[in-house]
Amino acid sequence: MxxxxxxxxxxxxxxxxxxxxxxxxxxxxxxxxxxxxxxxxxxxxxxxxxxxxxxxxxxxxxxxxxxxxxxxxxxxxxxxxxxxxxxxxxxxxxVLTPALYALARRAADRAAGSAGDILRLAIPKRMVRAEKAWLAAEPPAHPRVDEADAAWAADVLAVYPGLAEALDGGERLALDAPPVPAQLEDGTVVGSWAVLLAAAATRVLAAGRSAVIAVPDHRDRAQLEAALLSRIPADAFVRDDAKQSGPARYAAFLRTLADAPCVVIGNRSTVYAPVADLGMVALWDDGDPLLAEPLSPGVHARDAALLRQELHGGALVFAGHTRTTDVERLVAVGWVRDLPAARRLSPRVVLSANREGESRAARVPSSAFAAAREALVDGPVLVQVARPGYAPVLVCAKCRHPARCPHCGGPLHAARQGAVPTCTWCGRAAHAWACPECSSTLLRMASSGSERTADELGRAFPGTRVIIADGDHPVTEVDGRPALVVATRGAEPLAIGGYRAVILLDGDRMLMAEDLRIGESCLRWWSNAAALAARGAPVHLVGVGGEVARALATWTQAAYARAELADRAPLRMPPTVRVAAVEGPRRAVDTALAELRQAVPELDAEAVLGPLTHEESVRALVRFDYGLGARVTESLRASVVSQAVKGRRPAKGRTPGAAHTLKVRVDVPDLDL
Structure with missing residues (x-):
């Protein structure tokens, strides 16, 4: 600038x-x-x-x-x-390299935001002691990868014909990771995806270049770290984690500034790591919402990685057990290449339904029940449920009206069998609850959480260990002994040797969520759980049919993403188009939209949805083609700046900046007014 x-x-x-x-x-x-x-x-x-x-x-x-x-x-x-x-x-x-500033400026302009907001995420706060220690130490030496480890990496990458050459050539790739668990030489259990990305990073480092890998959470990071540290020098490994102490994170950032190449793994902001001679940026499971940046300007790690590869070169890898529609769109336009494995692996998925004469209310059909009983002879069985807790949802036993708190209107839930229902919003106990529709005082459990499911299965399988894994009971790994592991989606622990069976419950309830991408999300949750099963172990999807169930059963997630794109294109739904949310006072929003129409006359008559009242302000959505992105974001950003300047002299008693209420968020994932 x-x-x-x-x-x-x-x-x-x-x-x-x-x-x-x-x-x-x-x-x-x-x-x-x-x-x-x-x-x-x-x-x-x-x-x-x-x-x-x-x-x-x-x-x-x-x-x-x-x-x-x-x-x-x-x-x-x-x-x-x-x-x-x-x-x-x-x-x-x-601490600010020219390449990092160029990336921050580009990402901010694309998102109609500020470069300073991007850099605040990319550069940790200064820690004096860590900085002094870094300045006093000798510069890190260029790492050397052993020939044996380089050969190992070549063997792993050979599963995908042409992958090694594509990494060397700096291509953009989409990979479907092998859906099986793997065991490292020291006995540690990780996903095969972690071994694959570790091999890619090892090859890049052996060529004297740096690799940056972003994963959703600490569980993924731990798997990738275990796979990497067995193959690359320890001084070439950098962990970038928001849960690190301030000095540790700042010291890790300073290491990325050195001339010596390294491998950096971490969460969403890791894609900005200012490493020397970038050879690869990789994202694992880009559909995970944890890779979406909640802070302004809200640049998704996937978009930041795309911009970085375009600016600085190197390879770009999107790996996952499923394919997001965002990545599939890039494959369709030729910007990213789909690179299949030489031999396609897929779990043994069974679509379980109730048999003739079996109650439709049965939560676990007899086929899935029998599979679990048989598998428990050899090892652990995973049962995935939608929600944590005992009874997350209560309804009136007579009219099925949702049970609400009489004080704040929040939903009621029961912490355990026979417990007094409490409100999930205000926490008050509803001792004398009565239905406002029929005056009944009886409650019925409309859904089962992880704890209630564990109770039910514990009674059905007496003498069997039952392990709960959810947000309140975090479990990262279970041994190979027989056990029922009841886990919420995304909290499933690894099992030594893999699960002998996987039962996916509550699928129909998951699909009922009012979300444009709910089919995508469910397929991702189920696929990630299925990938924890041992080879040949059955994976039972209970009570779900349709395209998303067939995609899981045939392990054709990319085809499902293509079908989703085809369905959304005529309706101009994301990601077939970009969507910007404009929120603020009515006059400010109307002015911004009018200025946008003048700046970008190519916008069609139905490009703007709203504005509609949203809490204390109004909100409008703007749909626009990717080719118009630069002009649309420039106009919206100019409106934000204009409103901010008008409010720089606030009325008496108000703080500076309080009048700046026009907000713009670009690339929102859904058309939610």
Whole structure:
């Protein structure tokens, strides 16, 4: 971005136009400050004021000194206007590389947001002791991968013909990971996907380049870490985890700034790791909502990885047991190549339904029940349920009206059998509940959580171990002894040797959620659970039919994603088009939409949905083709800045920025007004 002067800067004493100036990105949430500002570099700071360092600068409009990042050095503009001086150089360490700033700027512009918000996610807070230790230590040496480990990586990658060459050539790839558990040499159990990505990273590191791998959560990270550390030098491994201590995370970030290549694994913000000579960016299970950034400007890790590969080169790998419609769209347009395995592996999926004469209310059909009983002779059986707890949903026993809290209207639930129902919102106990529709005082359990399911199965299989795995009872691994493992979706532990059977319950209830992508999500939940089964073990999907069930049974998730795209295209649903949400006061939203129509006249008459009242503001959705993205986001961003500038002088008693209420979110996943 071209640097500009601003009236916020007061005159600096002793200004010398012949000196070079520092162009600084100010750390501020205000959208009007999302640009570079020129500051004069005092003589005493000239040595330390280098591109990428943290600085402190005066900001007259705020009446204070603020933090910033020195992006670049330049010559002063031909103007008599004096410049303010840098107040201080906070640290001589250049934490902002030119490549990282270019990526942050590109990602922010695509999302109609601020580069500073991206960099706040990418660069951890400074930790003085960790920084001093880093400066005092010798620079890390270039790692050397053993020939045996390089050969191992080549053997693993050979399962996908051409994968090794594609990594070397920096291609963009979509891989369907093998749906079976694997056991490392030390006996650790991991998913085969972790071995595959570890092999890809090992090959990239052996070629003298860096690899960056983003995974959804700590459970995935632990599997990948175990697979990697057995193959690459420990000093080339970097863990980037939001749950690390501040000093540990900052030390890991400083390692990525070194010239020596490394392998970085972590969560969604890891895709921004400023490693040297990037050779690969990989995402595991990009459909997991944990890879969607909730903080502004909300750039999904998948989109950030795409932008990074486009800017910096290297290979890009999307791996998963399922295929998101977002990645399948990229495959369809030729931007990403689908690379199949030489030999297709798939679990033995059985679509279980109630037999003739069997009660439709039976939660576990006799076929699945028999499979579980037979499998328990040899080892553990996984039972996946939709919700944690005992009875997550209660209804009136007489009229089936949902049971609601008489105080706040929240849903009631029971913590255990015979317990007084409590509200999930306010936590109050409903001792004297009565149905507002029929006045009945009797309640009925409308669904079973993990704890109630464990109770029921414990009675059905007396003497069998029952293990609950959910948010309140985290379990990462179970041994190979017989046990019933009742887990909520996404919380399934690994089993040594794999599960001897997998029972997928509550599928029909999961599919009833009002979500555009619920079929995609269910297929991902079920596929990830099925991939934990031992080879040849049965996987029973209970009470579900239709396309999504057939996709699981035939293990054709990519075909399901293609069919979803074909269905959404005529309706202009994401991701066949991009969608931006515009929210704020009625006048501000109407003005932004009017300016957008003028800036992008190609938008069709049905591009805008709404605006409709949303809590205390109004909300509108804008649907636009990918080719119009740059112009749409530029116009929406200009509207946000314009509204922010209008509100920079607040009314008496209000804080600065309080009038800035126009919000824009780009690439929302659903048409939810």
């Amino acid at each position: 071209t640097a500009v002067h601003d009236d916020d800067h007061g005159p600096g004493e002793g200004a010398r136009p012949a000196r070079r100036v520092a162009r600084v990105l100010i750390d501020s949430p205000l959208p009007q400050l999302d640009r570079l500002f020129d500051y004069e570099i005092p003589a005493e700071l000239a040595a330390d004021a280098q591109p990428g360092v943290r600085v402190r600068v005066p900001l007259r409009s705020a009446g204070r000194v603020v933090d910033g990042l020195l992006v670049e050095l330049g010559e002063p503009e031909a103007s008599d206007r004096p410049l303010s001086q840098l107040e201080a150089v906070v640290s001589p360490v250049a």
